[in-house]
Amino acid sequence: MCLAVPSKIIRINDLTATIDVMGARREISLMILPEEVEVGDYVLVHAGFAIQKVQEDAAIDSLELINEIAQRMEDER
Numbered sequence: 001m002c003l004a005v006p007s008k009i010i011r012i013n014d015l016t017a018t019i020d021v022m023g024a025r026r027e028i029s030l031m032i033l034p035e036e037v038e039v040g041d042y043v044l045v046h047a048g049f050a051i052q053k054v055q056e057d058a059a060i061d062s063l064e065l066i067n068e069i070a071q072r073m074e075d076e077r
Helices: 056-076
Strands: 005-013 016-021 024-029 042-046 049-054
Touching: 005 056, 016 042, 024 049, 042 056, 049 056
Parallel strands: none
Antiparallel strands: 005 016, 005 042, 016 024, 042 049
16 A cells, blocks of 8 residues: 655656645655656655656645544544
């Protein structure tokens, strides 16, 4: 089982990209991504690699769900 988090590409430099996910930025590899991406696209990221391009609406829905689950867990503490 893998957990891949949808992330927005904010900069591309050759085979690496800077992504933003919920305000956190990091560098990832585009090396194994089969499709072309552009700044503003969303990708699923696992272990530092973009593994799949995803539609913006699906990415936003997933991020909202992740945020909701995290908030519920925090509230239960």
